[in-house]
Amino acid sequence: GQQVMQIPQYQHVQEGEDFTTYCNSSTTLSNIQWYKQRPGGHPVFLIQLVKSGEVKKQKRLTFQFGEAKKNSSLHITATQTTDVGTYFCAGPLHSARQLTFGSGTQLTVLP
Amino acid sequence: GAVVSQHPSWVICKSGTSVKIECRSLDFQATTMFWYRQFPKQSLMLMATSNEGSKATYEQGVEKDKFLINHASLTLSTLTVTSAHPEDSSFYICSARAEGTTGELFFGEGSRLTVL
Numbered sequence: 001g002q003q004v005m006q007i008p009q010y011q012h013v014q015e016g017e018d019f020t021t022y023c024n025s026s027t028t029l030s031n032i033q034w035y036k037q038r039p040g041g042h043p044v045f046l047i048q049l050v051k052s053g054e055v056k057k058q059k060r061l062t063f064q065f066g067e068a069k070k071n072s073s074l075h076i077t078a079t080q081t082t083d084v085g086t087y088f089c090a091g092p093l094h095s096a097r098q099l100t101f102g103s104g105t106q107l108t109v110l111p
Numbered sequence: 112g113a114v115v116s117q118h119p120s121w122v123i124c125k126s127g128t129s130v131k132i133e134c135r136s137l138d139f140q141a142t143t144m145f146w147y148r149q150f151p152k153q154s155l156m157l158m159a160t161s162n163e164g165s166k167a168t169y170e171q172g173v174e175k176d177k178f179l180i181n182h183a184s185l186t187l188s189t190l191t192v193t194s195a196h197p198e199d200s201s202f203y204i205c206s207a208r209a210e211g212t213t214g215e216l217f218f219g220e221g222s223r224l225t226v227l
Contacts, residue, residue, distance in 0.1 A: 033215070042204055043155065045215040088154065090216075097143060099216060101155045 004091055006102040014110050019079050021105035023072040023089035030092055032065055032072045033099065038085040046074075046087075079109045113139050115207055117219025124195055125227055132190045132222045134205030140185040141207035145216070146178075149202040158203075161188040195226040 004025050013019050023032065031050045035043040047056055049065035049072060056063045062075045072089055086106045093100035114137040124130050134144055142163040147155040159180055160168040167180035177199075179191040188207075192199050204221040208214065 031214075035216075042218040042221045043206075043216075044218070048214050098145065098157060098160060100157070101147075103154050106152065 004089060004093060004100050004102040006087075006089060006105050008105055009103065010106050010108070012108045012110060013079050015081060016078050019076040019083070019107055021074050021087050021089075021107075023074075023102050025070045025091055025093065027093065028069045030069075030096070032069075032089055032091045034063060034072075034074055035088045035090060035101075036085050037088065037104075041085075043088060076107075079107070081109050081111055083107060084109050113137075113207075113209055113217045115205065115217045115219040117205055117222055119222055120220055121223040121225070123225045123227065126196055127194055129191055129193045130195055130224060132192075132203055132205075132224075134188045134190070134207070134219050136186045136207050136217075139207075139209050141188075142185060142210060144182060144188040144205055144207040146180065146188075146190050147204045147206065149204060149221075151202075155204065158190075161205075163188075192224065195224070197226045200224055200226045 006023050033048045034046040037043045047063050052069050053067045054065040060077045064073045086104045088104045089102040090099040116135045116137055118133045122130055144161040146158045148158050149155050157170050158173045161180045161182040163182045163185055169175045182188040202221050202223050205219045206216040208216050
């Protein structure tokens with residue numbers, strides 16, 4: 001069935017190293033969103049990408065939407081311990097109103 | 112930013128009892144709210160879409176008689192887990208977005224249910 005996959009599932013990095021998570025959809029998306037969930041917390045919206053090939057930056061975070069609008073990536077430069085959490089991509093796979101969440105990438109940053 | 116409040120944050124109940132979880136949009140109106148379920152270290156699975164003034168739309172495989180959803184006002188949706196069993200233990204999270212938008216979802220704090 002239609003789904004949104006993310007890799008890797010887990011990533012451990014040393015503080016200061018870079019981190020990237022990749023998101024792939026089985027179908028073209030009108031937009032893609034990224035959320036961060038801290039351990040024990042709830043998902044918090046990070047960003048939405050709409051245009052093909054779009055790149056957006058938030059301080060050390062860089063988000064990219066693929067040309068075919070089926071894949072996306074989140075890159076964190078020089079990770080900090082505050083970056084710890086699970087990063088989810090999400091897109092309107094089945095309807096414009098509903099979001100289907102990716103499998104998530106759990107990031108651990110070692111001090 | 113917009114705030115969604117969920118209550119209770121955690122609840123422990125005996126098998127066979129029912130538990131009600133409330134989800135409120137505090138500073139915006141939401142004709143639609145979404146209920147997700149999350150197992151440990153897994154993704155969020157959409158259970159149902161709650162529609163103000165009408166029946167909820169359930170995802171495939173979700174029992175509507177088991178998970179009763181009521182959306183009686185523009186700021187409140189409730190999820191009732193009926194006759195709860197240990198396999199219903201999970202993290203339930205509601206979310207909503209500002210009316211007329213298709214962007215950011217605002218999530219409640221989540222409710223951790225443990226059924227003994």
